[in-house]
Amino acid sequence: MKSIIGKIHQILSQPRTSQLSLFSTLAVIDPRASSTSKKKSSKHRKQRGGHYKFVDRAKLRVNGGSGGKGCISYESKLGSFKKRPDGGHGGRGGNVVLVADKAEQSLNLQAHHFKAEDGQNGSSQQMHGRNGKDKVIRVPCGVIVKRVLEYNEYWDEENQVVGVYGEEHDEEYSDFDIENEYSFENVGVGESESIINNQSVPKDYDEVVNQEVKSEEDGMYHWESDSQAINDFDEDENDVLISSTDMLQDGEREKIVVADLDKPGSYIVIANGGKGGVGNCSLAKRQHIPELVAKSGERAQGKPGDIMHLELELKLIADIGLVGYPNAGKSSLLAAMSKAQPEIAPYPFTTLHPLVGMLEYRDGFRAILADVPGIVDGASVGRGRGFDFLRHLERTKALMYIVDAAGVDGRDPLHDLTTLACEIQSYGGGDMHQRPALVVANKLDLIPDLDVQDEMLLEISKVALDCGINFDGEVHGISAGVTGEGLGSLSKSIRSIVEAGEDLQVSKNEEAFYNFKF
Numbered sequence: 001m002k003s004i005i006g007k008i009h010q011i012l013s014q015p016r017t018s019q020l021s022l023f024s025t026l027a028v029i030d031p032r033a034s035s036t037s038k039k040k041s042s043k044h045r046k047q048r049g050g051h052y053k054f055v056d057r058a059k060l061r062v063n064g065g066s067g068g069k070g071c072i073s074y075e076s077k078l079g080s081f082k083k084r085p086d087g088g089h090g091g092r093g094g095n096v097v098l099v100a101d102k103a104e105q106s107l108n109l110q111a112h113h114f115k116a117e118d119g120q121n122g123s124s125q126q127m128h129g130r131n132g133k134d135k136v137i138r139v140p141c142g143v144i145v146k147r148v149l150e151y152n153e154y155w156d157e158e159n160q161v162v163g164v165y166g167e168e169h170d171e172e173y174s175d176f177d178i179e180n181e182y183s184f185e186n187v188g189v190g191e192s193e194s195i196i197n198n199q200s201v202p203k204d205y206d207e208v209v210n211q212e213v214k215s216e217e218d219g220m221y222h223w224e225s226d227s228q229a230i231n232d233f234d235e236d237e238n239d240v241l242i243s244s245t246d247m248l249q250d251g252e253r254e255k256i257v258v259a260d261l262d263k264p265g266s267y268i269v270i271a272n273g274g275k276g277g278v279g280n281c282s283l284a285k286r287q288h289i290p291e292l293v294a295k296s297g298e299r300a301q302g303k304p305g306d307i308m309h310l311e312l313e314l315k316l317i318a319d320i321g322l323v324g325y326p327n328a329g330k331s332s333l334l335a336a337m338s339k340a341q342p343e344i345a346p347y348p349f350t351t352l353h354p355l356v357g358m359l360e361y362r363d364g365f366r367a368i369l370a371d372v373p374g375i376v377d378g379a380s381v382g383r384g385r386g387f388d389f390l391r392h393l394e395r396t397k398a399l400m401y402i403v404d405a406a407g408v409d410g411r412d413p414l415h416d417l418t419t420l421a422c423e424i425q426s427y428g429g430g431d432m433h434q435r436p437a438l439v440v441a442n443k444l445d446l447i448p449d450l451d452v453q454d455e456m457l458l459e460i461s462k463v464a465l466d467c468g469i470n471f472d473g474e475v476h477g478i479s480a481g482v483t484g485e486g487l488g489s490l491s492k493s494i495r496s497i498v499e500a501g502e503d504l505q506v507s508k509n510e511e512a513f514y515n516f517k518f
């Protein structure tokens with residue numbers, strides 16, 4: 001497990017963050033949230049009813065299943081002078097697996113403790129116990145998985161492994177040759193390598209990848225925030241393996257990013273099941289070696305599965321993130337271009353939770369827009385819940401800066417654009433300010449004079465270039481909420497920018513694939 005964690009860490013470029021102290025919630029409107037399976041459709045029937053709980057962070061504890069006991073037994077053939085050992089091995093405990101499922105939209109998981117099935121005990125006549133079933137936890141795409149280290153654990157930066165203070169890694173079973181066909185190959189580095197690399201997906205999880213996603217009737221769902229959805233750890237009294245002193249207190253423990261489940265079907269075996277105990281049938285030809293016979297009782301014990309605390313953080317994945325001051329018309333634009341129906345009102349901060357809407361083109365091409373609540377001065381240092389909102393722009397391929405060109409309520413579009421660009425630049429979410437962008441001037445219907453309109457667009461373009469916004473120099477003048485002017489040309493630009501982003505992504509992935517080696 002240690003080496004697995006290390007290798008996962010090596011290939012993930014996500015920065016380590018420790019800003020997960022509060023649980024925030026958000027709402028999403030996402031027409032992708034449908035599935036054809038019977039199981040899902042009943043869930044979605046309920047969702048059509050309206051408001052749904054949506055959570056973008058969760059804490060959980062995962063526990064791999066324990067290995068079954070190996071059996072110590074001897075043949076009882078009548079007349080046999082020397083009884084041969086025939087105890088079967090215990091089955092391996094199931095693993096806990098996190099899978100990104102595009103039909104899932106929220107992190108309000110059903111539980112906060114997940115345990116895989118234990119392996120069955122071995123029995124006489126060389127009957128090996130059955131392996132425990134894996135526990136599969138389905139999460140939305142875009143979930144970052146962080147492991148919260150226990151007090152006695154540390155992150156070994158050099159070797160990229162999680163170590164335990166005062167504990168040497170002992171080579172279990174190394175002095176114990178297991179005969180027969182039994183092996184522990186289901187647990188270990190081999191399988192996890194393929195998981196980390198996302199190059200091969202076991203059959204069990206294929207259904208997630210192949211799930212067909214169709215647009216729902218009205219093209220959207222709406223969840224409501226739910227602060228109750230997060231519970232503390234260790235509420236389950238049966239969990240004896242974690243003592244109360246192990247209760248997680250935010251900010252006190254180190255967290256390491258172990259996976260970024262950003263694509264449908266990507267998964268990680270987060271907690272391995274314990275190895276099954278060794279039955280004494282493995283001594284069949286070696287029962288004359290007293291040390292091995294003496295050890296067989298000890299070896300027959302199944303090993304406990306991995307236990308760990310995790311924090312999951314969902315970051316929206318959209319093609320284009322809308323960046324604008326409150327009241328600029330972001331939600332009006334989303335409503336005009338997609339089937340989403342966000343709230344629109346003439347007061348600031350109408351939108352308090354990020355929303356996602358899909359633009360569908362005639363040939364089936366789709367682009368996903370994320371309407372993030374209004375950004376204000378100081379958002380990049382957390383003002384006005386700035387971190388919460390900006391975080392959802394991190395995963396977008398491109399940004400769309402949108403300003404109120406008419407300056408309703410005394411706003412100045414040039415000042416607004418400058419501030420927005422500065423906030424995006426100052427935010428520590430990677431290369432956001434270098435991302436391809438579109439610049440949009442809304443509410444042109446309030447500027448009847450065409451010359452004044454042109455002049456304003458020119459000014460905005462100059463300011464945008466001065467601010468280092470990565471766009472082609474063209475400012476899209478639109479009227480999202482009234483006449484719909486300019487939306488046709490804007491949708492074409494959205495498509496080209498998304499397509500260009502996809503090409504870039506493909507070439508990056510290929511590069512990563514070829515460079516990747518363990």
Ligand SMILES: Nc1nc2c(ncn2[C@@H]2O[C@H](COP(=O)(O)OP(=O)(O)OP(=O)(O)O)[C@@H](O)[C@H]2O)c(=O)[nH]1
Pocket residue numbers: 324325326327328329330331332333343344345346347348349350351352373374442443444445446478479480481482483
């Ligand atoms: N005249 C005119 N008004 C518009 C236009 N677009 C939006 N509005 C109005 O501007 C106000 C704010 O629109 P919203 O779409 O709610 O703005 P927002 O950027 O989502 O605002 P927040 O959610 O508060 O961040 C509403 O009263 C809209 O009707 C437009 O093209 N022309």
Ligand SMILES: [Mg+2]
Pocket residue numbers: 330331332342343344350351
């Ligand atoms: Mg809004």
